[in-house]
Amino acid sequence: MSFASLGLSAPLLQACAAAGYVEPTPVQVEVIPPLLEGRDLLGLAPTGSGKTAAFALPLLQRLIAGRQHAYRRVRVLVLAPTRELAAQVGEVFQRLGTSCPRPLKVAIVYGGVSINPQMMALRGGADVVVATPGRLLDLLDHNALRLDAVEALVLDEADRLLDFGFAAERERVLAALPERRQNLLFSATFAPDVQALADTLLRDAVRIEVAALPEAVPDIEQRAIAVDEPRRTELLRQLANQDDWRRVLVFVATRHASENVAQKLASRGVRAAALHGEMSQGARSTVLQDFKDGAIDMLVTTDLAARGIDIPALEVVVNYDLPRSPNDYVHRIGRTGRAGAKGLAVSLVSAATEAHFRLIEKRQGLALPREQVAGFEPTEAAPPASPGTGGIKGKRPSKKDKLRAAAAKAARAAD
Incomplete structure (x- = not known):
């Protein structure tokens, strides 16, 4: 199968060729057509399967086809749980967007660095924003961008972003978005306990689950x-x-x-x-x-x-x-x-x-x-079970565990 058969436009076919994409991966074959139709989607695919390009290509096609404005409005928002992942996803959008008829502006924003250069970069708006939740909220608080025109929201590593640890930030971001939008959730794994929360975000969604091919395992x-x-x-x-x-x-x-x-x-x-x-x-x-x-x-x-x-x-x-x-x-x-x-x-x-x-x-x-390695044979015995440690082997509760405990306490107080 070719990228052309998936319904991508000529500029994006050129972008695929320039990026060295010879033929679509299984996840791209499954994901690109429903995304071009505007469907919500939950995508489960192994690490390294090409899922970033699977959502970047149809979203870029939407931007190409959409009406142009003198002031760029954020139409695609991608959330990632870590700075490094945000940078990698943003680079994919930038690389594939170079062949578009109109230059697209992709803003990559995350914490750990000064906010001022990011605010300057957002002057004049952006077509795509790839962000970690915390820094995105900082920029919203500084009125550096608006999200009221977002047409598509992507949660990359969605299982992490739907965890309790991101709950407060996630809800603030969702409140700033228009109610009508395309929602895309992608991850390599998806625990059952976050499925119910995912369902509240998705409308008539397509579920795509792509296992690694035997030769690709x-x-x-x-x-x-x-x-x-x-x-x-x-x-x-x-x-x-x-x-x-x-x-x-x-x-x-x-x-x-x-x-x-x-x-x-x-x-x-x-x-x-x-x-x-x-x-x-x-x-x-x-x-x-x-x-x-x-x-x-x-x-x-x-x-x-x-x-x-x-x-x-x-x-x-x-x-x-x-x-x-x-x-x-x-x-x-x-x-x-x-x-x-x-x-x-x-x-x-x-x-x-x-x-x-x-x-x-x-x-x-x-x-x-x-x-067992010679000279390192174990001699310790297992300790007695210690409930309520919030994790394995009696470690201190993590930040995520503390947030879970606080949420549970607030829920009990509300009851």
């Missing part, structure tokens, strides 16, 4: 290694040395753990650095680029890097701390094994996290043997 070897919690850093260093790991993404639970583990690794001669959401955007961009360029061997990160970030030739993903959600396990390990390369995902499982990892295995249809 990432070639990721998954391993689970049993180890006592205090010895994880030492084991991680030994594994990297003995197996000659050169580009490793290490996931931890908190900002503090990110900095602590990176510091310990660096003190042992490993070229390691931390990445987390409380760093400035400049620092985040620098460390991520250093990792991509090979100046850093191990990037120790929170789930900030679990979605949307494309790191070429990423060899290994390590779950130093297990993800709180089984769905996040999919997003984490999906950072490796991309573009046909072989990947490795290693989970470090302690006695305290064994039960949680079994839950992850059950949800993902896995049954991984627990390996």
Whole structure:
């Protein structure tokens, strides 16, 4: 099948060719026609399946066909949960929009950097705004843009944006939008508990669920290694040395753990650095680029890097701390094994996290043997169950957990 057969206009066919898109991916084949018809849509597709172009192309066609105004009005709004994902989505719109008869203005806005340049960039309006929710609200508060002409709203990584952690920001953004609009929700995973909320946004929606083709399923070897919690850093260093790991993404639970583990690794001669959401955007961009360029061997990160970030030739993903959600396990390990390369995902499982990892295995249809590394055989026993911790292994509740608790408390008070 060709892009022309999907109903795209000549300028966008030129854009596809210029971008190197030879033929549409399965998700693009399924998604583009109903979006051209103006339908609401819920799209589930694997990471790396081409879903950004799947919604960008028909939305750009709408902008080309629409009436032009002297002052650009925001007609397409894309929300993303992280700065890095917002930047990547915005770049796709910019690249595909270069072939349009009239130059389209795409504004990419996110926090962590000064708001003033973004306000200046929005003078004269914009056709497309790709934003993180918090910075979008800041710009609305500064009267830097209006959303009353938005024709299409896209929630990328919709399961994250529909979570309690984004509830207050999401509701404020929705209140600023016109009631009549096209709503598009995209994600690689979609937990049942947010389906009801998604249904409130969608009207007569098309549901598209595209599984990865057998030849496109990432070639990721998954391993689970049993180890006592205090010895994880030492084991991680030994594994990297003995197996000659050169580009490793290490996931931890908190900002503090990110900095602590990176510091310990660096003190042992490993070229390691931390990445987390409380760093400035400049620092985040620098460390991520250093990792991509090979100046850093191990990037120790929170789930900030679990979605949307494309790191070429990423060899290994390590779950130093297990993800709180089984769905996040999919997003984490999906950072490796991309573009046909072989990947490795290693989970470090302690006695305290064994039960949680079994839950992850059950949800993902896995049954991984627990390996042991000589010299690191575990000796710890599982602690007694501790209800009400808000997550695994007695960690402090995350910001998201605190927001959930506050919402539940407010609901009880209202009853």
